[in-house]
Amino acid sequence: MTKSIAVVGSGPTGTAAAQTLLNRGYSVTLFDVGLTKSNANDFGTKTSLPKTLMPKKKLFNSTFMYQRADGINIAVDNKVSFDTSHAKGGLSTIWGATVGAIYPQDILNWPISYNEISENLNLSFNLTGIMGAMDQIDELYPINLKVNNFDFEVDQTIFLLNRAKKHKIYLNKNNIYVGKSKLAVQANPAAVNVCVKCGKCMEGCQYDSIFSAANILEDLLSDPKFTYQPLALVESVFESGDSVSLTFKNLARDGEINTKIFSSAVLAAGCLDTLRIIDNSTEKKPDHYIIKDSQKFYFPVFVWGGRQRQSSKSISLAHLYIQSFDSNLNLIQTQLYPGMQFLNLMLIEKLGPLFGSIFGKILNPVLSRTYIGMTYMHSNISGTMTVKFNQESINVSGKPNEKSTVEFRSLLARLFKIGHKTGFYVFPRLYLKAKIGHSQHFGGAIEMMEVSLPGGADTLGRPFGFDRTYVVDATVLPTIPATPTTTIALSNAIRIAIKIMF
Numbered sequence: 001m002t003k004s005i006a007v008v009g010s011g012p013t014g015t016a017a018a019q020t021l022l023n024r025g026y027s028v029t030l031f032d033v034g035l036t037k038s039n040a041n042d043f044g045t046k047t048s049l050p051k052t053l054m055p056k057k058k059l060f061n062s063t064f065m066y067q068r069a070d071g072i073n074i075a076v077d078n079k080v081s082f083d084t085s086h087a088k089g090g091l092s093t094i095w096g097a098t099v100g101a102i103y104p105q106d107i108l109n110w111p112i113s114y115n116e117i118s119e120n121l122n123l124s125f126n127l128t129g130i131m132g133a134m135d136q137i138d139e140l141y142p143i144n145l146k147v148n149n150f151d152f153e154v155d156q157t158i159f160l161l162n163r164a165k166k167h168k169i170y171l172n173k174n175n176i177y178v179g180k181s182k183l184a185v186q187a188n189p190a191a192v193n194v195c196v197k198c199g200k201c202m203e204g205c206q207y208d209s210i211f212s213a214a215n216i217l218e219d220l221l222s223d224p225k226f227t228y229q230p231l232a233l234v235e236s237v238f239e240s241g242d243s244v245s246l247t248f249k250n251l252a253r254d255g256e257i258n259t260k261i262f263s264s265a266v267l268a269a270g271c272l273d274t275l276r277i278i279d280n281s282t283e284k285k286p287d288h289y290i291i292k293d294s295q296k297f298y299f300p301v302f303v304w305g306g307r308q309r310q311s312s313k314s315i316s317l318a319h320l321y322i323q324s325f326d327s328n329l330n331l332i333q334t335q336l337y338p339g340m341q342f343l344n345l346m347l348i349e350k351l352g353p354l355f356g357s358i359f360g361k362i363l364n365p366v367l368s369r370t371y372i373g374m375t376y377m378h379s380n381i382s383g384t385m386t387v388k389f390n391q392e393s394i395n396v397s398g399k400p401n402e403k404s405t406v407e408f409r410s411l412l413a414r415l416f417k418i419g420h421k422t423g424f425y426v427f428p429r430l431y432l433k434a435k436i437g438h439s440q441h442f443g444g445a446i447e448m449m450e451v452s453l454p455g456g457a458d459t460l461g462r463p464f465g466f467d468r469t470y471v472v473d474a475t476v477l478p479t480i481p482a483t484p485t486t487t488i489a490l491s492n493a494i495r496i497a498i499k500i501m502f
């Protein structure tokens, strides 16, 4: 029997699983649609990106990572908005790189122990290291991420961190924990790709300092046990005896249908695409699937104190984390982005480069005192998306959950009350509730269970009825905590890849 394993998808979870399997001595073939900036026009279906309030993040002015190569129309109702990726590196080519530890209460009902899921946390980003600091937020977690200290703060952020330290007891008593953000960005001064604080994170990192699975893939290519099969759109898996055959459209050959046989298959195509592969591979298909979301909110934050300066020699990713607990004692995750860089980009997107930058300069005194807050809620109090697969389309409808709004307003009220201590101010009714899926932190459609039942998966991510097919992306997470999803999905992908046996 061949000991070769197929991995589908080159995003963070696929590359992490591939790397773990290679380290264990297995041969790995990674199947990937794998669009890049240079081939997306040839193979990607042209998609006109829907207008959203916040500008869509671009990579060096390109949006190839949002293009799909299967020609399938994703029809969403007006409550839903999300992206999928057929890119080499998946959505990590464009992500915000926020990472974080896992909070025990958030995964209390999981069929996996806290230690089992958390012990791989530090393996997840061992190539990049994590930029951040140990502070009051870390005191909440039994297992912490290993971080490299890196001074990226602007004066305003330093001012707020000092306030948080000084008033820690008062803040914590009011169910608020403030600390420096943790980012999957290279902070080791000896590394060639160490962050140079150019402030252009939102436009694309030309120094490769921000973790991208596309870079991990480049490293895997030097392993003789690794084969990369790009332009391969996997359609289905079929298990027979001690092998799995994988059927894919070879886009390099006009979509020719090819089949290859492996001992096991690992699916990491992102929640929607993994679901589609499982649906195509299942005889008794369910009528629909339910995806759990982590509800996102936006709100402005104003700082009156400090030195009123946000230097451009910094980063434009999240600067601060604010954590709090909802009434179920699940964590609420908030990230503060420096307003100057973020809002300037938004102005340029809305008004064009000339007027946008002129307007940005005029507004500078205000923007430099502003942060954009982004809050995420646990899936227990967030909305869901119902997905139905048809031959030519995927229909997605949303079901909001008002509990998230109640909890978010309560958070804003708490922050408002203690503004004189935190040094930043919010307005209780000034916020935007994002559409379902917009957080990009979603999954849980085939959740892992102690004993797998129809519609679920076992603790190794094998959907009911499958023996040799392991799902390692967010599709199998039983819930979606508010803390950054990719860290949790990565940790779980490594856990499963360590345990795959045949």
Ligand SMILES: Cc1cc2nc3c(=O)[nH]c(=O)nc-3n(C[C@H](O)[C@H](O)[C@H](O)COP(=O)(O)OP(=O)(O)OC[C@H]3O[C@@H](n4cnc5c(N)ncnc54)[C@H](O)[C@@H]3O)c2cc1C
Pocket: 008, 009, 010, 011, 012, 013, 014, 031, 032, 033, 034, 035, 057, 083, 084, 085, 086, 087, 088, 089, 090, 091, 092, 094, 095, 096, 097, 098, 099, 232, 233, 234, 235, 268, 269, 270, 271, 273, 274, 277, 440, 441, 473, 474, 484, 485, 486, 487, 489
């Ligand atoms: C703007 C933005 C910012 C974000 N910021 C953060 C953040 O700060 N922190 C965080 O935790 N998360 C963030 N996310 C979410 C994060 O990017 C995703 O959680 C993460 O990329 C998911 O990884 P994945 O490996 O499961 O799948 P993906 O990254 O979606 O990768 C899927 C891979 O599968 C391949 N593929 C898909 N279908 C097929 C098929 N049929 N056959 C073969 N290959 C296929 C694709 O080519 C791709 O390589 C952000 C997302 C966006 C869009």
